[in-house]
Amino acid sequence: xxKKSSFLLLLALTALNFSAxxxxxxxxxxxxxxxxxxxxxxxxxxxxAGSVSQTEAAMGLKEAxxxxxxxxxxxxxxxxxxxxxxxIRIPFxxxxxxxxxxxxxxxxxxxxxxxxLSLNRGAEDAARSAKPIFLSAIKSLTFKDVWGILTGxxxxxxxxxxxxxxxxxxxAFKPIIQQSLDKVNATRxxxxxxxxxxxxxxxxxxxxxxxQYATDKAIGGLFTLIAQEEANIRENPVARTTELLRxxxxxxxx
Numbered sequence: 001x002x003k004k005s006s007f008l009l010l011l012a013l014t015a016l017n018f019s020a021x022x023x024x025x026x027x028x029x030x031x032x033x034x035x036x037x038x039x040x041x042x043x044x045x046x047x048x049a050g051s052v053s054q055t056e057a058a059m060g061l062k063e064a065x066x067x068x069x070x071x072x073x074x075x076x077x078x079x080x081x082x083x084x085x086x087x088i089r090i091p092f093x094x095x096x097x098x099x100x101x102x103x104x105x106x107x108x109x110x111x112x113x114x115x116x117l118s119l120n121r122g123a124e125d126a127a128r129s130a131k132p133i134f135l136s137a138i139k140s141l142t143f144k145d146v147w148g149i150l151t152g153x154x155x156x157x158x159x160x161x162x163x164x165x166x167x168x169x170x171x172a173f174k175p176i177i178q179q180s181l182d183k184v185n186a187t188r189x190x191x192x193x194x195x196x197x198x199x200x201x202x203x204x205x206x207x208x209x210x211x212q213y214a215t216d217k218a219i220g221g222l223f224t225l226i227a228q229e230e231a232n233i234r235e236n237p238v239a240r241t242t243e244l245l246r247x248x249x250x251x252x253x254x
């Protein structure tokens with residue numbers, strides 16, 4: 001019983017510490033949790049007003065992740081979701097940046113701009129396939145994962161998703177990215193631009209793997225948006241749209 005009480009005390013403190021409100025914490029909630037009788041706090045929904053059970057913690061975290069992923073993926077997959085977002089916009093490949101600079105210098109700036117636009121359109125198109133992969137990872141959360149995320153840094157959930165989905169996302173994204181790049185003519189633009197550049201005397205030829213570059217940037221952009229949503233839910237009470245989220249991430253305000 002002592003072990004169970006200690007665990008519940010830790011869980012209560014964790015839930016209360018996630019609150020971003022300036023109001024005082026109601027310490028009586030800790031007492032309420034510790035007075036729960038056997039069988040009511042560990043694996044089932046608790047009846048005490050201030051307590052959060054293992055089941056509720058897991059459900060709340062999954063709900064928060066689903067909310068953040070849905071918002072992030074929907075935002076990224078809209079037209080200009082990448083292109084007009086300075087945080088995730090995909091620029092000309094860095095290792096080929098000299099191509100863009102040189103081509104602009106000889107009056108081909110419009111072609112460079114078209115290429116960058118088409119590159120971001122490809123990422124926006126591919127982002128639509130990310131949601132099912134993320135949701136599958138959420139369903140696989142163990143309580144150990146839940147506890148680590150709830151007691152971890154403000155981007156702990158995002159880092160969990162990076163560890164568990166990046167490989168799968170890369171495999172899924174590559175053919176979609178390639179198809180998207182071809183569809184919006186990014187591949188043709190890039191081939192035309194690098195061919196023209198490589199014809200300039202004495203320049204070092206560029207051989208960037210455009211598909212890999214776009215895939216990595218598209219996945220990185222999605223994680224950036226998801227990290228924003230995670231931080232928002234942890235820190236902003238208004239972003240906790242359900243009672244369960246408010247209990248798990250902020251507790252009830254006294």
